[in-house]
Amino acid sequence: MILAGLVLAQEANYYRVRLLSEGTELLCTRRARLKKTGQSVYVGDKVEVVEVDWQSHRGAINLVEPRDTLLHKPPIANCTGVLVVFALSEPPFDPVQLSRFLVNIETEQLKATVCLTKADAVCESVIQVIGKQVQSWNYATIPVSVETQIGLAELLQVLGQGVYVLAGPSGAGKSSLLNALRPSLDLRTGNISDRMGRGKHTTRHVELFSIGNDILVADAPGFSQLELTCKPESLANCFPEFRPHLGTCQFRNCLHQEEPGCAIQSAHLERYSIYRTFLEEVITHTALKQQNTDPDAALKGQGQQRRSGKATTIPRLASQLRTPSRRTAKQDLRQWDGIEEDE
Numbered sequence: 001m002i003l004a005g006l007v008l009a010q011e012a013n014y015y016r017v018r019l020l021s022e023g024t025e026l027l028c029t030r031r032a033r034l035k036k037t038g039q040s041v042y043v044g045d046k047v048e049v050v051e052v053d054w055q056s057h058r059g060a061i062n063l064v065e066p067r068d069t070l071l072h073k074p075p076i077a078n079c080t081g082v083l084v085v086f087a088l089s090e091p092p093f094d095p096v097q098l099s100r101f102l103v104n105i106e107t108e109q110l111k112a113t114v115c116l117t118k119a120d121a122v123c124e125s126v127i128q129v130i131g132k133q134v135q136s137w138n139y140a141t142i143p144v145s146v147e148t149q150i151g152l153a154e155l156l157q158v159l160g161q162g163v164y165v166l167a168g169p170s171g172a173g174k175s176s177l178l179n180a181l182r183p184s185l186d187l188r189t190g191n192i193s194d195r196m197g198r199g200k201h202t203t204r205h206v207e208l209f210s211i212g213n214d215i216l217v218a219d220a221p222g223f224s225q226l227e228l229t230c231k232p233e234s235l236a237n238c239f240p241e242f243r244p245h246l247g248t249c250q251f252r253n254c255l256h257q258e259e260p261g262c263a264i265q266s267a268h269l270e271r272y273s274i275y276r277t278f279l280e281e282v283i284t285h286t287a288l289k290q291q292n293t294d295p296d297a298a299l300k301g302q303g304q305q306r307r308s309g310k311a312t313t314i315p316r317l318a319s320q321l322r323t324p325s326r327r328t329a330k331q332d333l334r335q336w337d338g339i340e341e342d343e
């Protein structure tokens, strides 16, 4: 007998799977064939379960259905949207860190809604200012508080049916929010640990919970360090408020740094400086990755000059990511003058 199920959580080497027909939960192993082919199983995966033992509530995952989406941090498959949970205070609101989460969600082409927690801890004007700031980046925001219950009903309305995941730094109030939405969950929450207002990484794994009306929400561990996963040329598209200006720069492959005729530079967007910081980071990351995957191709020219017996190597950036050399500057200015538009 083959049964369809949904992976709710991973516990050590077992997966807790809810059977779609019965609603029963089984503890399942991953079939050896899946292990051999390197097929991973994520929370949110739709799977086929075989070898069901109804007495011990055990089974085995035989197949993982193709995924619609996959978010890597926190790891979850097939989610309808991401609730990005950030505190208005404790820890202090940090637009750069929030942008980091949002960019990675945009990279995976998922919809983000921003929950601004601890609304009881700040005055109304702070809620307004931060809310408007995030809305100007084209995200819906919902201020919430588990103390006053403000925003909880609105949040449930906004969600609608589907699978969602809570993403945000440790201590932002993700587990507290789930407890407020469904008190019987009684999830463990942690205090803020230090002067910086950082959390204590209380939640340790991703787990999906039903909060009624066919809404499933996954609690997840908080992250303080989040590496950007997008490519330099795709970064601007991960800032929704930049999108109306994209495609109108003078150069088709414009990275919106110092290029003339750049529509993004002249638009005076609030997050432009965040974009520049992130761009530098993803350029360095891409160069290092290229160097690691193909060390020979990453060497400049003949590459290795031997000085005092040691090889000096310079990583080679993809052509569009390089700053123009002074030798070719004149040529490039001719291009910028419109003699040779676009590459």
Ligand SMILES: Nc1nc2c(ncn2[C@@H]2O[C@H](COP(=O)(O)OP(=O)(O)OP(=O)(O)O)[C@@H](O)[C@H]2O)c(=O)[nH]1
Pocket (backbone or CB within 6 Å): 117, 118, 119, 120, 121, 144, 145, 146, 147, 168, 169, 170, 171, 172, 173, 174, 175, 176, 177, 188, 189, 190, 191, 192, 199, 200, 201, 202, 203, 204, 220, 221, 222, 223
């Ligand atoms: N004043 C106030 N405090 C809150 C609110 N929500 C959460 N907190 C507090 O924030 C702290 C952290 O809450 P958690 O729910 O554990 O945070 P988390 O995001 O799940 O953290 P990790 O599991 O570590 O990722 C706890 O001390 C909560 O009591 C709120 O709406 N108002």
Ligand SMILES: [Mg+2]
Pocket (backbone or CB within 6 Å): 174, 175, 176, 188, 189, 202, 203, 219, 220, 221, 222
């Ligand atoms: Mg938690």
Ligand SMILES: [Zn+2]
Pocket (backbone or CB within 6 Å): 249, 250, 254, 255, 256, 257, 259, 261, 262, 263, 264, 265
């Ligand atoms: Zn540009």
